[in-house]
Amino acid sequence: MKYSFLLFFLLPYLALSQVQLEWNANIDTELSRGGSDSHYFYNEIFRPDSSWRVDVPEMNLLAKLHIGAQWTFNARLQFIREQGRRPGIGKDLDRYELLIPLLNIEWEHPKERYKVTLGRFIHPFGSFNQRQLSTQRTFIGLPLAYSYFVNISNQVGFMEDMGEAFVRVNDLVLWGAPMLYGGGYTTGAKAKWVQKNGNSWDLALTTGAANLQEAFGNTLNWGAVVHYHTQPNYAWELGYSISIGSFMETSDAVAALTQPNRATQTLVGVDFQWGSGFWEIRGELIGAHYRVPYSTLQGDSTRTLQAVNERHTFLSLSAYTDVKYESPFLSGSFIAYRIDGLWFGSPPAEVAAFQNTYWDDRVLRHSLGIGYKILPYLLARLSVSTQSVDRRPWDRTQRTFRLMVTGHF
Amino acid sequence: MHKFIPIIFFSSLFFSILVSAQTGNNTFKGHIKIPVLKEPITRGKGYNKDRTPIMHSDDPMAAPPRNVIVSVHPLSFDAAYEPTTDAFMTQKEQTFLPLVLPVTKGSTVYLLNEDQFFHNVFSLTPKARFNIGRRPPGNSYPQKIKKSGVIRLGCDIHTHMAGFILSLETPYFQRVDVNGNFQLQQLPDGRYRVEIYHPQLKKVTATIELKGGQTLTKNFDLSTRA
Numbered sequence: 365m366k367y368s369f370l371l372f373f374l375l376p377y378l379a380l381s382q383v384q385l386e387w388n389a390n391i392d393t394e395l396s397r398g399g400s401d402s403h404y405f406y407n408e409i410f411r412p413d414s415s416w417r418v419d420v421p422e423m424n425l426l427a428k429l430h431i432g433a434q435w436t437f438n439a440r441l442q443f444i445r446e447q448g449r450r451p452g453i454g455k456d457l458d459r460y461e462l463l464i465p466l467l468n469i470e471w472e473h474p475k476e477r478y479k480v481t482l483g484r485f486i487h488p489f490g491s492f493n494q495r496q497l498s499t500q501r502t503f504i505g506l507p508l509a510y511s512y513f514v515n516i517s518n519q520v521g522f523m524e525d526m527g528e529a530f531v532r533v534n535d536l537v538l539w540g541a542p543m544l545y546g547g548g549y550t551t552g553a554k555a556k557w558v559q560k561n562g563n564s565w566d567l568a569l570t571t572g573a574a575n576l577q578e579a580f581g582n583t584l585n586w587g588a589v590v591h592y593h594t595q596p597n598y599a600w601e602l603g604y605s606i607s608i609g610s611f612m613e614t615s616d617a618v619a620a621l622t623q624p625n626r627a628t629q630t631l632v633g634v635d636f637q638w639g640s641g642f643w644e645i646r647g648e649l650i651g652a653h654y655r656v657p658y659s660t661l662q663g664d665s666t667r668t669l670q671a672v673n674e675r676h677t678f679l680s681l682s683a684y685t686d687v688k689y690e691s692p693f694l695s696g697s698f699i700a701y702r703i704d705g706l707w708f709g710s711p712p713a714e715v716a717a718f719q720n721t722y723w724d725d726r727v728l729r730h731s732l733g734i735g736y737k738i739l740p741y742l743l744a745r746l747s748v749s750t751q752s753v754d755r756r757p758w759d760r761t762q763r764t765f766r767l768m769v770t771g772h773f
Numbered sequence: 774m775h776k777f778i779p780i781i782f783f784s785s786l787f788f789s790i791l792v793s794a795q796t797g798n799n800t801f802k803g804h805i806k807i808p809v810l811k812e813p814i815t816r817g818k819g820y821n822k823d824r825t826p827i828m829h830s831d832d833p834m835a836a837p838p839r840n841v842i843v844s845v846h847p848l849s850f851d852a853a854y855e856p857t858t859d860a861f862m863t864q865k866e867q868t869f870l871p872l873v874l875p876v877t878k879g880s881t882v883y884l885l886n887e888d889q890f891f892h893n894v895f896s897l898t899p900k901a902r903f904n905i906g907r908r909p910p911g912n913s914y915p916q917k918i919k920k921s922g923v924i925r926l927g928c929d930i931h932t933h934m935a936g937f938i939l940s941l942e943t944p945y946f947q948r949v950d951v952n953g954n955f956q957l958q959q960l961p962d963g964r965y966r967v968e969i970y971h972p973q974l975k976k977v978t979a980t981i982e983l984k985g986g987q988t989l990t991k992n993f994d995l996s997t998r999a
Contacts, residue, residue: 476828500932562889598891598909639891639930642906690929695895695902740897740925 384430390772391423392498401761404448405513405543406727407505407749409764413450421445421768422498426466434474438485440466440496465496465549479556487550488566488591489574489605490648491635496548497772502688503733504747504766508704509650509682510548515540515724518576518613521627521657522676522723531661540724542575542611544652544682544706545631550574550587566591573609573629585610603635626675627656642692647685654678678723679709686731696737704729704751725754743770799983801845801967801991802956805949808996810837810973830868833951840873841995842939842970843955844946848980849963854944856880862926862936864892869926869936873972875948878921878940884914893929898922901940904929923970937972969993 398407398414408421422444429437442463449459468483487493492510495501505511516522517538525531526540552570559565570587587609595601612627633650655675686702704727711723729751736744744767751762833839857876862869863885876882886892886908894914895904901920907930908914918924918940926936939946945965947955962984969977974995983989 595890598889639907640909642904644907690904690906692904692906695904696897737897740927 386428386430388426388773389424390498390770392421393769393771394419394421394504395767397765399759399761399763401753402448402764405511406508406729406751407764408448408511410448410450413448417450419445419450424497426497434472436470436472438466438468438470439464477558481554481556484549484551485554485568487547487570487574487607488554488568488589489547489607489631490545490591490633490650491603491637491646492648493548498768498770499743499772502686502698502700502735502745503702503731504745504768505731505749505764506546507648507684507702508544508706508727508729509648509684510543510545512544512682512706512727513540514542514544514652514654514680514708516542516627516654516656516678518542518611518627520659521612522654522678523659524661541577542573542629543577544680545574545650547572547574547576550576550589552587563592563594566593570609573611574607574631575629576609576611584612584614599638599640601637603633605631605633605635607631607633627654629654642690644688644690645685646688647683649683650681652680652682654680676712678711680724681707681709694736698735700733700735702729702731702733704731727754728752738769741771741773743772744768745770797959797961797983798986799960799962800956800958800988801960801965801981801983802954802988803991803993805841805843805953805955805969805992806994806996807837807841807953807971807974828867830866830870832865832868832870834871835868837872837971837973838953839948839951840871840971841949841953842873842875842946843949843957844875844939844941844943844968844970845957845960845965845981846941846943846945846968847961847963847965850961852943852945852961854878854942861885862894862938863887864894864928864934867928867931867934869934871936871948873937873939873948873970875939875941875946876918877944878918878942880940881915881917882938884908884916886910886912891930895927895929896924897927898924923972935972939970967991969995971995 395418396409397416398409400414402409402411402414404410422442425441427439431437442465444461444463446459446461466484468481468485470479470481472479486496492507515526517526518541519538523531523538526538531538550568550570550572552568554566554568557565568589570589572585572587574587574589576585587607589607591603591605593601593603608630610628630653631650633648635648638645655677657675682705684702684704686700688698688700690698706727708722708724708726729749731747731749733745733747738744746767749764750758752758753762854877857880860874860876860880860882862874862882865887867888874882884894884905887910889910891907891909893905893907896902901918901924903916905914905916918938921940921942924938924940926938928934945957945960947957949955960983964980964982967979967981977993977995981989981991
């Protein structure tokens with residue numbers, strides 16, 4: 365309500381301007397099965413619901429409102445199943461979440477060389493973020509670098525045994541939650557500059573690091589992102605990104621730390637795309653640097669948090685490459701392969717005392733996908749994936765099958 | 774030999790009459806009024822990718838008023854038609870130019886890329902599905918059109934792009950001029966079905982009859998049919 369005065373000033377402008385609304389929608393329907401080691405963070409399937417199932421993972425309504433020639437209002441309304449759980453009819457509908465990940469106003473220079481965005485927008489880091497809609501993606505699942513959790517909590521920093529084995533501290537369940545990447549959207553202000561040679565810069569000041577999933581309005585955090593995009597020739601596109609920010613959230617647990625706003629994440633990334641004829645290759649390499657406080661637990665039966673007000677550095681590397689081939693003989697069809705990898709550096713000596721050689725488990729994943737555009741507004745995709753964690757044997761527990769039909773316009 | 778002269782004479786006369794009937798000099802003309810139309814809403818237009826700014830072409834051939842196609846289809850005789858020559862559909866400023874390309878069935882359409890980046894052209898229209906892959910600037914790709922009717926084109930790289938090939942089984946068709954006028958000449962005597970096509974409007978049909986070198990004027994108001 366306190367911003368209603370803005371509407372008061374905006375309404376006459378809206379009335380006098382040429383206003384045009386464009387809107388799109390899409391809905392995903394999925395048949396899936398995950399292995400017994402499924403997890404929302406790696407295959408978007410909730411482990412207890414990993415048996416065969418058919419459901420609607422996501423529905424979207426997208427709006428673009430042109431206000432005159434230079435101003436645009438953008439919004440996305442997202443109806444999504446909660447953390448890969450199996451939604452049902454009736455009472456289980458509460459397993460859906462209603463989100464507004466995109467809500468911004470943009471001003472664009474008449475010659476389309478400058479653009480300023482305020483509000484919630486797509487995070488400019490990397491290249492995968494630009495494919496937020498299901499129809500723009502080759503594979504059904506996200507690359508690991510954008511979805512996999514790491515063993516650092518946004519509530520207490522680094523702590524032993526976090527991750528798959530959750531830890532309860534002061535009646536709070538603490539996960540090693542922050543993604544290596546995973547933001548997708550962020551909040552703040554963004555400027556875009558397209559150079560005369562076609563290369564472009566994106567600069568953004570945001571309300572948190574790239575790994576923040578929620579709490580966009582948390583005033584504790586801040587972030588800055590730069591992305592440079594260049595196209596050396598018609599076939600090649602290259603991007604370079606840097607993202608710096610903090611991701612600590614307020615909680616009862618964090619109160620135990622005397623300097624809570626000290627968890628920072630720095631990402632450096634390179635993305636590329638090559639395409640010609642019926643072939644397309646995409647990939648990204650992301651290096652992550654965390655500087656976080658670490659905490660320990662005291663006691664065996666009723667373990668309590670003991671804050672250690674020291675920061676340590678953790679490093680990780682992630683990469684993926686996918687290759688896509690569109691068949692000229694069966695128009696609208698494609699086959700694709702993706703390889704994902706996550707590697708983690710050595711932990712500090714204090715942590716190494718209770719941790720293995722690496723501060724988190726390395727992961728290697730292979731995915732195979734096929735797709736077919738049945739109709740201009742109907743896309744079918746099938747993908748299977750298997751992964752190995754910490755060099756453990758490849759087995760069924762880590763496999764995923766997904767068949768998705770997407771209706772869109 | 775002389776006994777064949779009358780047969781040859783009357784045969785020539787008969788065929789001359791027949792041929793003159795199909796190469797008559799009738800004219801069908803008129804004016805087509807269409808409503809003020811916004812750009813067609815296409816897949817992904819409301820959610821364009823940030824890294825590739827949406828481009829707009831101010832070329833008149835992208836605008837609705839120049840993309841009304843009038844075709845007349847003989848009902849009382851079969852009209853032979855040849856493949857349309859110089860059938861070019863280009864991609865410029867992320868726009869298909871023209872928005873609608875009328876050709877006869879069996880023609881070869883040359884798909885051009887006049888932008889400074891890759892384009893793709895595909896069709897998911899039943900019986901006319903094709904995909905020419907990513908093509909660099911300056912590249913021309915021939916695509917034979919084997920099906921009659923509307924064939925919708927898209928670009929996989931720029932999902933907001935849409936173009937249309939109107940494949941016709943008649944040699945008598947025309948794009949309206951800048952004022953919305955059309956004039957089809959040298960139409961043989963006979964009955965015809967008139968079709969007026971625009972991708973954002975419902976197709977309008979009418980039946981006409983032409984004979985004796987007449988000029989028939991018929992105007993169409995599509996402004997209430999959006």
